[in-house]
Amino acid sequence: MNTGSGSRERILARIRTAVADAPDAPEVVRDYLDTHTPEDRVVELLAENLADYRAIVHRAGTEELPGLIGRLLAERGARTVLVPPLLPPSWLSATPAEITRVEDDVDATARELDAVDSVVTGCALAVAETGTLVLDAAPDQGRRRITLVPDHHICVVRTADQVVGSVPQAMPRLDPTRPLTWISGPSATSDIELDRVEGVHGPRTLEVILLAE
Amino acid sequence: MSGTYLGMPAFPAAAKEAVGNETLRANLRHATHTIRDKRAKAVAELDDWMLLREAGKRIKDHTLRHLDRYLVQLEESVTAAGGVVHWAADAAEANRIVAELVKATGESEVVKVKSMATQEIGLNEALEAEGISAYETDLAELIVQLGDDRPSHILVPAIHKNRGEIRDIFRDRMGAWGRAAPEGLSDTPGELAEAARLHLREKFLRAKVGVSGANFMVAETGTLVVFESEGNGRMCLTLPETLISVVGIEKVVPSWRDLEVFLQTLPRSSTAERMNPYTTMWTGTHDTDGPSTFHLVLLDNGRTATLADEVGRQALRCIRCSACLNVCPVYERAGGHAYGSVYPGPIGAILSPQLRGTGSEIDASLPYASSLCGACYEVCPVAIDIPEVLVHLRERVADQGGKGHRLEKAAMKAAGWVFDHPRVLAAGEKAASRTRRLHPSRLPGAGAWTNTRDLPKLPPEPFRDWWKKNRAQDRGKGARPAGSGTQGRDAHGPGVGGPNSDDRKDSGT
Ligand code: SF4
Numbered sequence: 001m002n003t004g005s006g007s008r009e010r011i012l013a014r015i016r017t018a019v020a021d022a023p024d025a026p027e028v029v030r031d032y033l034d035t036h037t038p039e040d041r042v043v044e045l046l047a048e049n050l051a052d053y054r055a056i057v058h059r060a061g062t063e064e065l066p067g068l069i070g071r072l073l074a075e076r077g078a079r080t081v082l083v084p085p086l087l088p089p090s091w092l093s094a095t096p097a098e099i100t101r102v103e104d105d106v107d108a109t110a111r112e113l114d115a116v117d118s119v120v121t122g123c124a125l126a127v128a129e130t131g132t133l134v135l136d137a138a139p140d141q142g143r144r145r146i147t148l149v150p151d152h153h154i155c156v157v158r159t160a161d162q163v164v165g166s167v168p169q170a171m172p173r174l175d176p177t178r179p180l181t182w183i184s185g186p187s188a189t190s191d192i193e194l195d196r197v198e199g200v201h202g203p204r205t206l207e208v209i210l211l212a213e
Numbered sequence: 214m215s216g217t218y219l220g221m222p223a224f225p226a227a228a229k230e231a232v233g234n235e236t237l238r239a240n241l242r243h244a245t246h247t248i249r250d251k252r253a254k255a256v257a258e259l260d261d262w263m264l265l266r267e268a269g270k271r272i273k274d275h276t277l278r279h280l281d282r283y284l285v286q287l288e289e290s291v292t293a294a295g296g297v298v299h300w301a302a303d304a305a306e307a308n309r310i311v312a313e314l315v316k317a318t319g320e321s322e323v324v325k326v327k328s329m330a331t332q333e334i335g336l337n338e339a340l341e342a343e344g345i346s347a348y349e350t351d352l353a354e355l356i357v358q359l360g361d362d363r364p365s366h367i368l369v370p371a372i373h374k375n376r377g378e379i380r381d382i383f384r385d386r387m388g389a390w391g392r393a394a395p396e397g398l399s400d401t402p403g404e405l406a407e408a409a410r411l412h413l414r415e416k417f418l419r420a421k422v423g424v425s426g427a428n429f430m431v432a433e434t435g436t437l438v439v440f441e442s443e444g445n446g447r448m449c450l451t452l453p454e455t456l457i458s459v460v461g462i463e464k465v466v467p468s469w470r471d472l473e474v475f476l477q478t479l480p481r482s483s484t485a486e487r488m489n490p491y492t493t494m495w496t497g498t499h500d501t502d503g504p505s506t507f508h509l510v511l512l513d514n515g516r517t518a519t520l521a522d523e524v525g526r527q528a529l530r531c532i533r534c535s536a537c538l539n540v541c542p543v544y545e546r547a548g549g550h551a552y553g554s555v556y557p558g559p560i561g562a563i564l565s566p567q568l569r570g571t572g573s574e575i576d577a578s579l580p581y582a583s584s585l586c587g588a589c590y591e592v593c594p595v596a597i598d599i600p601e602v603l604v605h606l607r608e609r610v611a612d613q614g615g616k617g618h619r620l621e622k623a624a625m626k627a628a629g630w631v632f633d634h635p636r637v638l639a640a641g642e643k644a645a646s647r648t649r650r651l652h653p654s655r656l657p658g659a660g661a662w663t664n665t666r667d668l669p670k671l672p673p674e675p676f677r678d679w680w681k682k683n684r685a686q687d688r689g690k691g692a693r694p695a696g697s698g699t700q701g702r703d704a705h706g707p708g709v710g711g712p713n714s715d716d717r718k719d720s721g722t
Pocket of ligand 1: 534
């Protein structure tokens with residue numbers, strides 16, 4: 001296989017020649033704001049911004065959560081629901097028995113996943129200012145593909161410790177060695193005459209449950 | 214760079230055609246005005262926008278100054294995380310590497326995420342010549358591919374097509390590429406998007422090889438980042454077994470933390486959203502999650518030559534947001550195709566002639582495809598002083614010996630086109646006078662890597678008047694045309710393209 005090793009040296013040499021006489025660049029100054037949002041506003045702002053980008057926002061306490069999830073799946077008409085490996089068992093405890101739980105099987109093909117109606121996950125964190133959920137494929141979220149192929153995604157955010165105000169506050173809490181997916185509303189396109197169409201390839205319906213424990 | 218479209222007329226001829234096309238002009242006007250207004254609102258939400266802009270600029274400048282070091286570090290990080298790194302000096306080498314990698318998988322088709330770098334090198338055509346089908350999966354790119362067309366805008370590449378035309382393309386062409394469009398397809402955007410979803414889903418579910426670009430690469434961690442809206446990116450980046458990413462060398466940033474700046478500035482500048490619907494970050498390969506094989510092809514293709522120019526190198530900071538297109542009065546009239554490359558608008562006018570050189574008529578004419586109103590600089594999230602680079606490149610075109618004279622004449626025809634369309638220019642000047650008070654006379658580190666350079670001043674005398682006067686003279690005397698060389702630069706005000714003691718740089722997805 002060609003790994004272009006000759007080109008590696010050539011490109012690096014060209015770069016060195018190109019900048020040989022350049023003075024050093026001024027230092028990067030990070031005097032921009034760490035956040036634009038007061039601490040006590042973050043959960044409200046998250047809810048507003050999620051809704052603004054057409055996610056459907058719900059709120060629940062620990063007690064109501066299983067009932068809410070069961071109701072959302074039933075209302076959706078889901079017959080099957082994908083379950084990440086370590087989703088807290090109580091979350092699906094009130095989901096009707098006729099909705100079949102599907103484990104994420106490493107050998108399952110994308111086509112098999114495509115036959116599943118809904119998926120329920122947790123998240124790594126949420127960013128209020130941008131209305132963003134970040135998934136990091138932890139065991140309560142599962143592999144990236146399970147939140148991609150099904151058309152309906154229910155994501156639970158623990159408001160006590162998973163909501164940050166801003167992107168700069170999110171970065172140190174995320175582990176770049178994990179695969180990360182930043183989700184801000186359902187997929188969308190404006191490619192046709194700039195008319196916004198919600199829902200193209202990812203889950204076309206995104207429901208977010210803000211869980212106050 | 215192999216991306217010059219064959220038979221491409223120089224800017225003035227192509228632009229004239231576009232100006233005559235009412236559909237195109239109406240679409241463009243609607244699109245550019247809508248996005249620019251939304252962008253202004255999204256940017257206004259952040260009080261510290263100018264500080265983010267300055268930080269983004271400096272991160273890029275610093276990286277470019279030490280590009281060799283960061284690329285080597287990136288290579289180590291990606292390799293340690295399970296990826297394989299390849300280096301491609303030019304388009305032909307990059308295409309060859311990708312074709313070999315695809316062939317090694319035994320597959321004959323790939324799904325693609327929208328990527329300007331792969332368009333720049335003509336990857337789809339190169340793969341086709343090797344018997345490999347490359348399927349574009351971004352909705353607009355699909356429209357362009359099925360219509361055998363060319364993209365006309367960085368963000369919304371099919372903006373020159375209206376819904377009726379798109380319906381016809383889907384109805385007539387989808388069947389030949391896979392799942393046909395549904396019977397009785399209407400021209401509502403919702404139905405058209407649904408047709409694309411069904412058509413592409415089949416391809417995603419069976420795809421074994423994905424090809425992408427990347428918006429950023431993090432040297433310290435080996436992380437690649439792709440911003441998108443539709444979910445086609447996530448499909449291509451996670452479902453296939455093999456992922457091949459072709460990325461310009463200027464896309465590297467040093468640290469994980471640097472992303473916090475661009476995650477704030479890119480979506481707001483580009484789609485005018487607080488955040489785009491989906492962003493994927495991956496680091497090498499991740500066990501059973503996503504592709505088990507990952508190849509990164511680092512692309513030079515004219516970037517190191519751009520880096521060697523002390524004024525022009527700032528073009529390498531570009532994060533391809535397309536904000537400069539949406540405020541450009543010339544782009545709005547001329548349309549994206551007139552620029553003759555995958556990079557249209559103001560950024561195309563400074564990037565293409567640097568990546569490809571100014572040897573062809575189209576590339577020599579591009580630096581003149583501007584009224585120098587400065588609106589592009591105002592909106593640029595990494596503060597690229599596009600007018601300064603344009604003036605610098607005009608000088609380069611004018612200085613070319615031999616065929617330079619012919620090129621310069623062609624280029625001046627482009628300038629003539631601009632100035633013979635007074636509405637274009639009037640719009641530009643209005644924008645400039647509106648923003649003039651926002652021009653600080655000096656910004657730390659502006660333009661170059663040192664703190665010593667003053668910002669270029671806007672011309673004290675309206676540029677059009679100056680140009681007319683000079684052109685009239687030149688015609689009379691047969692002297693060097695205006696707008697080029699030092700004569701032109703001095704005549705329209707000190708500072709534009711003025712003394713600069715540095716090197717330069719560039720950018721891209
Ligand atoms: S030059 Fe600046 S405004 Fe234009 S696309 Fe690049 S980053 Fe955006």
